[in-house]
Amino acid sequence: MHARRRSRPGGRAAAVALVLAAALVPGCERGASNGAAPSPGGPAGPGCPAALARAEDAVRRAVRPDPAWHGPVRGPAAVPGKDLVVVAQTMTNPGVAGVAGGVREAAGAIGWGVRVVDGQGTPAGIEAAFGEALALRPAGIVVAGFDPRLTSRQVTQAAERRIPLVGWHAVDAPGPSTAPRLFTNVTTRVEDVARISADWIVAHARGSAGVVVFTDASVPFARHKSGLIERELATCAGVRLLDVENIPLPDTSSRTPQAVASLLSRFGRRWTHSVAINDVYFADAAPALRAARRKGAGAPYNIGAGDGDPSAFQRIRDRQFQAAxxxxxxSEQGWQIVDEFNRAFSGAPASGYVAPVHLTTTDDVDGASSWDPPGYRAAYRRIWRAGTGD
Incomplete structure (x- = not known):
């Protein structure tokens, strides 16, 4: 069930060729590492000084909070009396749960009703949840954390009933989608998230690391993200991809501890860093790492490439098996989802806004429990209160 892809000398050449031009570093080729990677803070890995310098610069920029709001300031006034249904892939996914909370908060501010239906993380459950959502006859449906092609029949029914769909992590790219049909999809750019998570590993490891990637290949968005992470890691010759663990998000609590125990047995101290498509993997990895007498602030140093739920911030703050x-x-994305529905109900186009990528580490977590940038609540309230044209 686990997808295992071990690096070989030159074995990633084809993947490197697919990396976006902005992510490529001239003169820095992928190679195999021999033996254990040195500890973070040691000498830079051989052959990749340009990649290391670029990664360090990207990390410095991503950890800086920007106090200014760069999202929408224009849009239609609130359309009254609407009800939304959030169809959640699974409410055990902290990202889905966090966005649902943001939708509830924003709906309260605009004066709408919201109901959340949990798909329980299975295709049959998601299809049943979508069917329940349609039966409630809402004004709009949120496709939260799953590929709407899993429920193509219900998506067609929603279109026939003129019920707009707004996605969150529903397809690979932000913005409107025609196939599957979404008024818009709210997400950061997956390329940016993948790149900065890989850059953090390169920078933290000083260019030499043994990495395990945790993903859920059943979710196209997650599978695409982990593939981009692998390609970005491949730009540094000193980084060796040890393994890719395919564990569905609903199964993380049951399968991650066993997978971690196996990884420790196979790779030992060569396993220096991990990256997961969702922070929840590290909540479930902690017991196995603790049982192996690994230190919470030591290797493997773990980074979640989404979604930054409060438990992840707590682990980072406490230095307990997660470093970034x-x-x-x-919450901001929940508010954006409500604003996008308001635009759909008003006959206006989608806002086109995409939140910039951000990075939280043990050095800058402070007392935060989530990444909640300033300005968006006041901005959306101003738009909904009076409208500002579009």
Whole structure:
């Protein structure tokens, strides 16, 4: 069940060729590492000084909070009396749960009703949840954390009933989608998230690391993200991809501890860093790492490439088996989802806004429990209160 892809000398050449031009570093080729990677803070890995310098610069920029609001300031006034249904892939996914909370908060501010239906993380459960959502006859449906092609029949029914769909992590890219049909999809750019998570590993390890990637290949968005992470890691010759663990998000609590125990047995001290498509993997990895007498502040150093839920911030703050996260602004995205529906109900186009990527580490977590940038609540309230044209 686990997908295992071990690096071989030159074995990643094809993947490197697919990396976006912005992510490529001239003169820095992928190679195999021999033996254990040195500890973070040691000498830079051989052959990749340009990649290391670029990664360090990207990390410095991503950890800086920007106090200014760069999202929408224009849009239609609130359309009254609407009800939304959030169809959740699974409410055990902290990202989905965080966005649902943001939708509830924003709906309260605009004067709408919200109901959340949990798909329980299975295709049959998601299909049943979507069917329940349609039966409630809402004004709009949120597709939260799953590929709407899993429920193509219900998506067609929603279109026939003129019920707009707004996605969160529903397809690979932000913005409107025609196939599957979404008024818009709210997410940070997955390329940016993948790149900065890989850059953090390169920078933290000083260019030499043994890495395990945790993903959920059943979710196209997650599978795409982990593939981009692998390609970005491949730009540094000193980084060796030890393994890719495919564990579905609903199964993390039951399968991650066993997978971690196996990884420790196979790779030992060569396993220096991990990156996961969701922070929840590290909540479930902690017991196995603790049982192996690994230190919470030591290797493997773990980064979550989404979504930055409060438990991830707590682990980072306490230095307990997680060192960094690339958090989505989950509450902000919930507010954006409500604003996008308001635009759909008003006949206006989608806003086109995409939140910038951010990085939280043990050095800058402070007292935060989530990435909640300033300004968006006041901005959306101003738009909904009076409208500002579009």
């Amino acid at each position: 996260t690339v958090p989505e602004p989950l």
